[in-house]
Amino acid sequence: MAKRETAMIIYIDTPFKEEQKTLLRSTLKADELIFKDELPSDDERLSSLLKADILLGNPKPVDWLQQAQNLKWLQLYSTGFEYYSGVKIPAVVTNMKAYYAQPCAETIVAGIMALYRGIDKYDTLKSQGRWVGYQAREKLQLLFQKKVIILGAGGIAKHLGNILSGFDCGVTFFARSAGEATLHTIEDLEKAIPDADIIIGTLPGTKETAGLFTTAMINKMNADALFCNIGRGNLVEDEAVLIDALITGKIGGAVLDVTAREPIPEGHPLWDCPNTILTQHSGGGSTTEYDGIAAFFLENLERFKQGNRLKNVVDLAKGY
Incomplete structure (x- = not known):
């Protein structure tokens, strides 16, 4: 993977609170960050997703991701990714593996x-x-x-x-x-x-x-x-x-x-x-859940920009 010097467009479809958003904004000043929950309509969300270089989150519906042929890297905030089974995109895909x-x-x-x-x-x-x-x-x-x-x-x-x-x-x-x-x-x-x-x-x-x-x-x-x-x-x-x-x-x-x-x-x-x-699918939750996701993303993003192999690479087609 070649080293990347240019600014990245990063679309964030993760329910971060202000503290995680502030961390990302202060750390990634050279990149354009677009938070899904700050966009007023589905049309604007889809448009932003399609122009993004990097996506952090689990976008729905599936066909949105299927259209995202500009993506270089998708970092899921989950461990499981069967929802996207069979989706074909050019991006490298990573998950949170054993984080939860x-x-x-x-x-x-x-x-x-x-x-x-x-x-x-x-x-x-x-x-x-x-x-x-x-x-x-x-x-x-x-x-x-x-x-x-x-x-x-x-x-x-x-x-x-x-x-x-x-x-x-x-x-x-x-x-x-x-x-x-x-x-x-x-x-x-x-x-x-x-x-x-x-x-x-x-x-x-x-x-x-x-x-x-x-x-x-x-x-x-x-x-x-x-x-x-x-x-x-x-x-x-x-x-x-x-x-x-x-x-x-x-x-x-x-x-x-x-x-x-x-x-x-x-x-x-x-x-x-x-x-x-x-327990209503809350088993992976904790008070520091989203802090850890943001920190892991920043660590993997540095690897991405340096052209190094990303952590937790998965294959959507294989399911692991």
Whole structure:
């Protein structure tokens, strides 16, 4: 990649607050920065996107990006990019890779702990002004030494493994070829499921992972087991089967950051599922989320201008 001396037109489709905008403006005085949320109409947004050299964000609709044939580099602010699968643009594409791994891992562990220690029920009792006290104790469980299967062996999975090791959990990873995994096939996974206390999905949304967690697997879970998902909602082959298992008590509960439909519509049965924590695809969030995105972009932008290889290059066609 050749070194670039000229000023860049940078279109920013990321919901930054004023502090991140100020940082970018003060750092990139020679470049033209165009913030999507400061443009009054879709026509102006599309026009700005099409003339940009660099795009920071996840633009929608998809056909806007398809038209962006002037782009040299697209920096997504997400890890996942299946929304853009098959889009053909001349730009180098980069994502945030494992940036969200720690908050996602903490979200799932927090949800598990909430179920095991009855925090969700205590919060309901608080809103009702009801005291149950001692009688609740015998239903509380421990995360300590639970058997956990993690679907995936990427950044989130590794962070989860680190956290769960502090609870002396037995952690087994499922992945096709990753060295950390000991479960490599669907048959291996199906055999392991009946002994698992917790199953956690961390897989990205690809053709290979869609529907990977099948109805047969749900039916193999033991009655106290938890199903958790922090990857993509389409991991579950049939969400209605999972919902039925939760409502009828065939499994112990669920922690779901992602679901088949998002937002979950009003009246959807998931809202009333017992022993279910819904974190509404917020698992990667933190108070410093957008500060980190801005900092990473500036680091990668310096690489771009110097003609060096960018960090976190991905292939929209391949899905990784």
